Amino acid sequence: MALIEVEALSYSYPAGSEALHELSLSISAGSRVALVGPNGSGKSTLLRHLNGLLQPTHGRIRFRGEALRYDRLALRALRQQVGLIFQDPEDQLFAATVGEDIGFGPLNLGLAPSEVKRRIASAAAATDIVDLLDRPLHALSAGQKARAAVAGVLAMTPTVILADEPLASLDPPTQTRLLSLFDDLANNGCTILLATHDLEQAYSWADCVIALKEGRLLAQGSVYEVFGNAALLESCGWQQPWPLAIYLTMCLPGVPPRRRSELLAHIKSHLHGISHNDGTVRTAEA
Amino acid sequence: MYQIDQSTNTNRLAATRAEHKVIAALIMLVACLAFDRISTSLVALIVVGVLVMGVARVKVRLWVRITSAELFFLLLSVGSVVIVISPAALPQGVGMGFGGNWIGMTPQSAQTAARLFARTLAAVSCLSLIALTTPLHDLVRLSRRLHLPALLIDLTLLTYRFLWVTTVMLEQMQAAQAARLGNATWRTALRSAGITAARLFIRSYQRIGRLSDAWAARNFEGDMPRLEQHGREHAPMLLLVSLFAVLAMTGLRWLGVP
Known part of the structure; x- marks a missing residue:
């Protein structure tokens, strides 16, 4: 059974613009899902629906088979399970220090101070910001703020994490660090829904992909199904992720590589196989 | 603003309990106002200066800038106290006639102004002990x-x-x-x-x-939650220094030093 099911979801903002139109999709428990789409495609609006911040104009959302309710207690239970990391950490961080901000969610859950402190320590350790706990938020770098924002959500121990382009504007090492953290969480059974513009990143990291455009669902499926669909990519003006593009162009055998290192290993072993049959290829390999 | 905030978070008294700093500053502030002498104000100014710059290692320039921030207003106030306008010639001090009146300065007005100047400066410096050494989250x-x-x-x-x-x-x-x-x-x-x-x-x-x-x-429902953070360092030294300063002020008053 799907963990989250979205059925014919439509949403219009009070100003009248329709952000989502008849959107239907499902998300399995424990999966790594990349939510891709251009600006204005409805990624943030969808994530806010899944956290209960927005209510559908039409359609409905099911979590663990039950339709979402929007009363105080139901939302409290939902948000304990489904954490939302905002695109700009400045929108999320507000307390005087990092430690206080991480403790905000657990305290709202009514946990005992000892448990709150334990969760602060645990979330800070997971995001590698233990030494920043007493630091004021404005004294943090962009990468540290991003990690503090993630820690604030982790401290609520959600089973689903919705991340709204958390990697945008971060340097590559920090991006790798956060993706690795998401990997660890997914390996521990957490479902991660990561909104991103970066198709290469989505291809290398996700199990499956949801593609949106102008509030409509373009495609949902495995990374191979979505990124292997040349017509779909062309209609959106997207480039095929290059490990897959090279794999398909070279007609390499085996499972398509996801990362640069896998592709290089693939090519190397392929060339090595050819070289045993025809010694002239050795020149090309060199 | 950046410098003050950086100072509050990086000075050597940053980890000290805010209560101790506030109590020490208030003890000296109250003593300053109560004794109201140039000498006692100078004692408070020196003691706070040593605590802020010597112990907490706040930059001298920052302390001088903060303490002298109100200098313009202070000089205006002191000016109005030190200058005396009288219809008759001033019996003491210096003055000059101006439009049928005498404008000048008497020893009493100069002393009052000096006392006011020293007291205000010392009081502000007492508050600078809190402002420059205590992070806002500690005050919260x-x-x-x-x-x-x-x-x-x-x-x-x-x-x-x-x-x-x-x-x-x-x-x-x-x-x-x-x-x-x-x-x-x-x-x-x-x-x-x-x-x-x-x-x-x-x-x-x-x-x-x-x-x-x-x-x-994150489940906010109207009440901002509170969590008592881990304990900060106790600093009886601060309280002892402030009590010592009060003793010194009492001694100066007893000796009749102005």
């Missing part, structure tokens, strides 16, 4: 322990946070304007400033909306 924790109204504390916290967020927004907008010759002439600078003011309000408003969403996403 102290306010909570003192059971000040929660609304007041939350507002203080949010104002502090938004001061920084708004400052960053302002700097970004000013840089963007300057990069496109927004400050090339006084006319364009004035126009840019107007646009900045209007946009800053709108952007702050939008950010408040997004912050409100972020709170809701």
Whole structure:
């Protein structure tokens, strides 16, 4: 059974613009899902629906088979399970220090101070910001703020994490660090829904992909199904992720590589196989 | 603002309990006001100076700037006290006739002004002990322990946070304007400033909306939760120093030093 099911979801903002139109999709428990789409495609609006911040104009959302309710207690239970990391950490961080901000969610859950402190320590350790706990938020770098924002959500121990382009504007090492953290969480059974513009990143990291455009669902499926669909990519003006593009162009055998290192290993072993049959290829390999 | 905030978070008394700093500062402040002598004010000024610059290692320039921030207003007040206007010639001191009156300075007015100057400067320096060595979150924790109204504390916290967020927004907008010759002439600078003011309000408003969403996403229901953080260092040294200063002031008064 799907963990989250979205059925014919439509949403219009009070100003009248329709952000989502008849959107239907499902998300399995424990999966790594990349939510891709251009600006204005409805990624943030969808994530806010899944956290209960927005209510559908039409359609409905099911979590663990039950339709979402929007009363105080139901939302409290939902948000304990489904954490939302905002695109700009400045929108999320507000307390005087990092430690206080991480403790905000657990305290709202009514946990005992000892448990709150334990969760602060645990979330800070997971995001590698233990030494920043007493630091004021404005004294943090962009990468540290991003990690503090993630820690604030982790401290609520959600089973689903919705991340709204958390990697945008971060340097590559920090991006790798956060993706690795998401990997660890997914390996521990957490479902991660990561909104991103970066198709290469989505291809290398996700199990499956949801593609949106102008509030409509373009495609949902495995990374191979979505990124292997040349017509779909062309209609959106997207480039095929290059490990897959090279794999398909070279007609390499085996499972398509996801990362640069896998592709290089693939090519190397392929060339090595050819070289045993025809010694002239050795020149090309060199 | 940056320098003060950096100082409060990096000085050597930053980890000391806020209560100790506040009590020490208040003891000396009250003693200053009660004794009201130049000598006792000087004692407070010196003791606080040693604590702030010597113990906490706050930069001398910053302390002087903070302590002298009100110098302009202080000199205005002192000026009005030291200058005496009298219809008759001044029996003591110096003066000159001006439009049928005598304007001048008497030994009493000079002494009163000097006392006022020293007392005000010392009182401000006592408060600088708190302002330059105590991080805001420690003051917030102290306010909570003192059971000040929660609304007041939350507002203080949010104002502090938004001061920084708004400052960053302002700097970004000013840089963007300057990069496109927004400050090339006084006319364009004035126009840019107007646009900045209007946009800053709108952007702050939008950010408040997004912050409100972020709170809701973490189950905020109207009450800002509180968590007593780990204990800070006790510093009886501060209290002892302030009591020593009060003793010295009492001694000076007993000896009749002005």
